[in-house]
Amino acid sequence: MRNKIIRLCLVSVIALFSANAQDRKIAKANKSFADYNYYKAISQYEALVENGNTSPEIYQNLGDAYYFNASYEEAAKWYEMLANQGSDAIDKEHMYRYAVSLRTIKKYDESDQWIARLNSAKQGDQRGRNFSSNRDYLKKIDERSGGYTIDSLDINSPESDFSPSFHNENIVFSTARDTSITSKNVHNWNKKEFLNLYTATPSGDNDFTNVGPFSGKLNSKLHESSTAFTKDGKTVYFTRNNGINGKFRRDDDGVSRLQIYRATLKNGKWGNLESMPFNADDHSVAHPTLNKAEDKLYFSSDMPGTMGQSDIWVAEIRKNGSLGTPVNLGPKINSESKETFPFITEDDILYFASDGHPGLGGMDIFATDVKNLENSTIVNLGEPINSIYDDFSLIINNDTRQGYFASNRINGRGSDDIYSFLELRPLDFECLKDIAGIVKDKKTGAMLSNTNIVVYNDKGQKISKTLSKNDGTFTLKGKCNEGNYQVVGEKATYEKGMANFENKNGSPVERIELLLSQIEEAPTGTDLAKYLKLEPIYFDFDKSFIRADARVILEKVLAYMRRYPSAKVDVRSHTDSRANDNYNIALSDRRAKSTIAYLVAQGIDKSRITGDGYGETQLTNDCGNGVPCSKEKHQLNRRSEFIVVD
The missing domain is CATH 3.30.1330.60 (OmpA-like domain)
Incomplete structure (x- = not known):
């Protein structure tokens, strides 16, 4: 009896020790994850899974660790494991990340199903609205594809190279080559690689030479990236980690946030360094770009008021050089996910990277006309600019229509490479809404062919017109402007048929039924x-x-x-x-x-x-x-x- 009691005690001690050891391993993995050390967290979490741990938290964190490191196929595997834990195991944000991960492995039907689930679970989610109003997004992307030719550049290194900008005749770009640290998450706030600014001179064969550090005054022991220069080349806005005397300054979560600085060139040297007034310890501000008049600074930030992980903002640059209060560009551009790396052209076309709009994979590059944003659509640039991987930091010369962008697609030299491109045809930003319907005889229910269909706005202006087909159906395009509209059907010997609808941001295809009444025979004397x-x-x-x-x-x-x-x-x-x-x-x-x-x-x-x-x-x-x-x-x-x- 005594020996049995001893054995039971030993088993209990071993079980307790094992449980404590398991808890310690989970705590270590969670700490690695919280510290953004995703590579280490992945190995720790996977070891826990091999030992039989099936916790939803571990599946979720494994999916996130791969997702934030742009390993989307692996992320999809773990998000699937999370989803299989039950309907309550996966929250709305991870529904979206799972959908994005599925897109990168071309499982578009499954991805669309998860976006639809998100839309049902969270009414008002901008990403769900974007999907609902663009259910044929793959067809639209395919129609826009082929508008560019692209080439990789010889200036790329085995490490991360990205975020090119124009500086006089040269380009300036960000690179991690100085420390040979490769990472795929350069577009996350928590940069881990050591980044410097490099410059390169055009070689005349659509490539560059004389590659080297841009400025010893601007490159520091912190991370520098994402520059924007004034046209005279004497003022630069650039991104740098928050720091003091070359040492990182971190927030309560241990993250050194990104900030935008301004410097000026005097006697061939960069100096007069200024921190922008909206920089802060608790949020990031990054990726500046200037409009043609150089009186507006566009940038990306997760400052208070941001809809998602990061939004595109704009701030006025006053004549004395001071900056106004940043303004969020709103839900047409920004979503609950990530909008980042803006670039504004001389004619106010805004290019930006996003994983919150319907696309091909991780982050795609989009464009819109900000000077007429109400009537402009958000255009996915299509292939070959976009891919199933992350594509971002695009710039384009307004005159030559040649430009550059970065991508972590396979077959590159490093994890992020810079590619050149040439635009073959202009983008069309006219925003059109699909309107479909059917025309019937009100009394008999017969389908009415060759009926004139006209759409009017609330000012009585004709917006679009068409004829119904032999089966009474019709399809046409209307403007995207929000407001009230009327569809009118008119056919000889019939009274006009009318139907009204309200167009809201993100509303789906309108489906209209028009019922027309036959005109009775007129009495004698009638005009x-x-x-x-x-x-x-x-x-x-x-x-x-x-x-x-x-x-x-x-x-x-x-x-x-x-x-x-x-x-x-x-x-x-x-x-x-x-x-x-x-x-x-x-x-x-x-x-x-x-x-x-x-x-x-x-x-x-x-x-x-x-x-x-x-x-x-x-x-x-x-x-x-x-x-x-x-x-x-x-x-x-x-x-x-x-x-x-x-």
Whole structure:
């Protein structure tokens, strides 16, 4: 008995020791993860999994460690393990990261399903709205692909090279080559590699030479990257880690945040270093770019007011050099994920990298027209600029349409490489919304073909038009502007059919049903122009031939007479008061005969149509003989009317 008790005690001690050892290993892995040491955290977490630990937290952190290190295929594997733990195991943010990871391995259908789940679980998520309004995003990306040629540059090293910028005739870029540390997470706030600024001179063969450090004054023991130069090359805005006297300054989480500094060139040396007023210890500010007038500074930040991991912001640069309060560019550009590495062209086209808009893989490069942002769409540049990997930090010469960007795609020289490109065709930023629908006879339910479909905005302006097909369906494009719209269907012998819809940011394709009621036969004495709500038929001055616009109106009269074969019509033609009275009687008579002849030529029996000319005896206004009137007023009197008779 005593020996049994001893054995039980030993087992309990061993189990307790084992549990404590397991807890210590989890704590060490969690610390590595919290310290952004993802490589070490991955090996520690995977060892725990091999020993039978199936904690959702470990699966989640493993997925994140791979995700933040741009190893998306591995991230997808662990996010799948997390999702398999149950519907409550994976939160909304990890639904999105799982969807992005699936895109990078071209499992687009599965990715779309997870975005749809996110959209259902979190109403109002901008990423979900972006997806809902762009469900055919792969088709659109494919249509835009092929607009560029790209080449890798010889200036790339086995380490990270990225974030090129124009400086006079040269480029300046960021590199980790000085310490031979390779990492794929240069676009995260927690940079671990040692970065310096390098410069290179064009060699004339679409490449560069004379590669070397940019400035001993700007390169320091901290990390420098992402420059933006004024046109004269004498002022630079650049990114650097928060630090004092070459030592990193960290926040409460142990992260040395990124900040933007400004320096000026004097006597060939960079100096007069200034920290931007919106820099802070608790958030990052990075990746500056200047507009053409150099009175606006665009940048990326996770400062208070940011929607997601990082947003694109803009701040005014005043004439005295001071900067205004940063303004967030808003939900059309920014999302709950990452928008970063902005570049603004001379004509205010904003390029930026994002994993919050529908794309091909990790981060894709997008563009939009910020000077007309309300009416502009967000354009994915497509392949070959974008890939299933991370593509970012694009710049482009406004005149030559040649530029550079960075990517961590495979077959490069390092983890991040710089590529040159040439734009072959311009981008189209017109924002169009798909509108689809069907037209039916309200009474019978029959599909109505060849119905005129017109979309109007709330100001009554015509936005788009089309004709319904043989099966009554129609599709057309409308503007993306938010507001109220009306779709009108119009067909001969039918009353107009109308449907209204409200366009909101991110709203999906509009689906419209138009119901048109058949017009009843008009009683004797009715003016068909009023009954059918037709425009009067006008004639040119001193002419009696049928104009093109008149033929459109006559088609509706023809449709009515075909619909009601017993109907008879008296055509009454009128002139204006110019010329003498007898001449005008003769002219109007010719116009009546011309109108009758047109209807007969279209198949209407001659016995059903009569007509007379009334000259200037029945004017519609006061433009009588000798009264000065405009051409437009006179034209109102040159018309034909259609009166139903027995």
